[in-house]
Amino acid sequence: MIGIDIVEISRLKALIKDRGFLDKVYTDEEIEYCGSAKSDHLKASRFANRFAAKEAIFKAVDKLDALYWKEIQILNEPSGKPVVTFSGKTKKVMQENKLNIELSLSHSRQFAVAAAMCVRG
Numbered sequence: 539m540i541g542i543d544i545v546e547i548s549r550l551k552a553l554i555k556d557r558g559f560l561d562k563v564y565t566d567e568e569i570e571y572c573g574s575a576k577s578d579h580l581k582a583s584r585f586a587n588r589f590a591a592k593e594a595i596f597k598a599v600d601k602l603d604a605l606y607w608k609e610i611q612i613l614n615e616p617s618g619k620p621v622v623t624f625s626g627k628t629k630k631v632m633q634e635n636k637l638n639i640e641l642s643l644s645h646s647r648q649f650a651v652a653a654a655m656c657v658r659g
Contacts, residue, residue, distance in 0.1 A: 539598045539600055539656045540598055540653065540654070540656075541593070541595060541596065541597025541598030541599075541653070541655075542594050542597070542651070542652070542653045542654075543591075543593035543594040543597065543652055544590060544649055545587075545589050545590045545649065545650045546586075546648060547579070547582050547645065547647075547648060547649060548582075550582050550589060550650075551578065551579075551582035554582060554585050562607060562608070563588075563608070564588065564608070565608055565611045567613060568588055568611060571613060572584035572585045579647075583645045583650055586645065586649075586650035587612075587643045587644075587645055588612045589650070590643070590651055590652035591610075591612045591620065591622070591641055591643055591652035591654065593652070594652040595610055595622065595639055595654045595656075597654070598639065598654040598656035599631075599632075600656075601631060604627065604631040605628050605631065606626065606627060606628050609624055609627065610623075610628060611625070612641070622639045622641050622654075637656055639654050639656055639657075640654070640655040640657065641653070641654050641655075642654075
């Protein structure tokens with residue numbers, strides 16, 4: 539299955555001012571990485587990319603009742619390639635169903651987009 543999501547960066551720029559929203563959706567490592575951006579726009583685009591990625595993963599896996607926002611973490615390798623890791627119940631569901639995620643992220647000035655492909659194996 540494939541999932542895709544697009545987010546307006548300006549929408550996330552407003553939402554990330556709410557610590558409750560951040561704590562509900564993002565891991566501590568994601569908050570640290572996104573918050574380390576040198577500009578407010580880059581910070582918002584990083585958060586928007588991760589939000590879009592998690593939404594795309596939800597769509598690709600198609601087990602919405604078994605996945606949790608904070609149990610999906612998207613960080614980057616030194617090369618910039620996004621890496622998805624799972625924890626808790628979400629990790630268990632992914633392992634039991636032998637599911638892996640391939641992920642692509644991109645953004646423009648106004649939008650962040652993510653595509654996730656869920657593969658068995």
